[in-house]
Amino acid sequence: MKSDESEGKIQILTEINKLIHEPARLMIISLLYVIENADFVWIKGQTGLTDGNLSSHLSKLESAGYVTVEKSIKNKKTNTLLKLSEGGRKAFEEYRKKLTQILGSTDN
Amino acid sequence: MDIYFGILIASFAPSLSLTEILPFPLNVLLGPIMIGFGLAFFILSKKFLIKPRIGVVKFGRKRKVRKRRTMVVLSINIVILLILFLLRVSDIGGSFSLPFLIEGYLFLTVPLCIVAYFLQFTRLYIYGFLLGSGFFLADISSIIVPIPYNFLFTYLLLGGIIVIIGVTYLIRFLRKYPLPREET
Numbered sequence: 660m661k662s663d664e665s666e667g668k669i670q671i672l673t674e675i676n677k678l679i680h681e682p683a684r685l686m687i688i689s690l691l692y693v694i695e696n697a698d699f700v701w702i703k704g705q706t707g708l709t710d711g712n713l714s715s716h717l718s719k720l721e722s723a724g725y726v727t728v729e730k731s732i733k734n735k736k737t738n739t740l741l742k743l744s745e746g747g748r749k750a751f752e753e754y755r756k757k758l759t760q761i762l763g764s765t766d767n
Numbered sequence: 768m769d770i771y772f773g774i775l776i777a778s779f780a781p782s783l784s785l786t787e788i789l790p791f792p793l794n795v796l797l798g799p800i801m802i803g804f805g806l807a808f809f810i811l812s813k814k815f816l817i818k819p820r821i822g823v824v825k826f827g828r829k830r831k832v833r834k835r836r837t838m839v840v841l842s843i844n845i846v847i848l849l850i851l852f853l854l855r856v857s858d859i860g861g862s863f864s865l866p867f868l869i870e871g872y873l874f875l876t877v878p879l880c881i882v883a884y885f886l887q888f889t890r891l892y893i894y895g896f897l898l899g900s901g902f903f904l905a906d907i908s909s910i911i912v913p914i915p916y917n918f919l920f921t922y923l924l925l926g927g928i929i930v931i932i933g934v935t936y937l938i939r940f941l942r943k944y945p946l947p948r949e950e951t
Contacts, residue, residue: 694827700947701822710947 671761676754678723683708684716688751691726691743699739717741725750769933770812772894774805777926779901779918788915812937820944837885844878867906871899890932897925 679688686706691697703713720726725747729740743751778801789797852874876899883891905921912920 693829695825697824698822700819701824703947704821704944 671757675757675761676750678719678725679751679754681716683712684720687713687716687720688725688743688747691741692748692751696740696742699741702741720747723747723750768809768888769890769894769936770930771805771809771933772891773926773929773931773933774801774808775926776894776898776901776929777923778802778805779922779926816937816941819946820940833885837882840881840885841878844881848874848878866903868900868903871902872896875899875901894929897928901925 679685683706686708687702690702690705699713703710706713708716717726717728721728725744727742727744729742731738731740778798788794876895879895879898880892883889883895901921904925905917908921909917
């Protein structure tokens, strides 16, 4: 009986959103979750990721529809404004719920 | 922010002590010119030094709530202080008068400490105390500096201290955050 229960809980692990679960993307989404929007430079400074690394993670999040990316030209320089989409917000909340569930069930 | 605040305090100096000495319109305009200079420095440094280095962020609901709360508490505080001030200058208060030090703390330090608390800007507590002590320090300094130059001396000194702190923080900031290469 107990074994079935823990098996069920462990199975939730497989349902966890792997796109968000990756540490760098988790950092990006967590930051965007608590703010309205931010530009590329701010996110880069907060996460400590390199330009290329951040761009690559943002592309994945944008493809999944979790993050909206708006590019504009300001003072002859590219300015990238990032915002968590409604879908991204829901996905993160779902992820957080599942993770709490799993972590809560790890008590002896 | 610190540099702007320092210049703002220093701009009190000409208004408080040079009004009668400087020729018109310089006596009236010197204070506002200094404030304008400080404000221009604040806006330009934010645009050309800070934003390119740390980027732009628009904070969420929590920060907005805190800002609104600051405004409410500060408004209540200003109303209370205004009543106290009116009592002080009108006949209603009778012999109601406070020493310079208490007045400075009450009318300047308290509001600034409230702003510092809500904005979580720790240095503003110190600046609040420096500014609040201004009238008292000017009063004391009149022993060595003739009136009305005691105000000039005190407020330039206090403003100068804050500007120096601000410049130190700015240099540290510029060293810590070099200008990033253009994003890819």
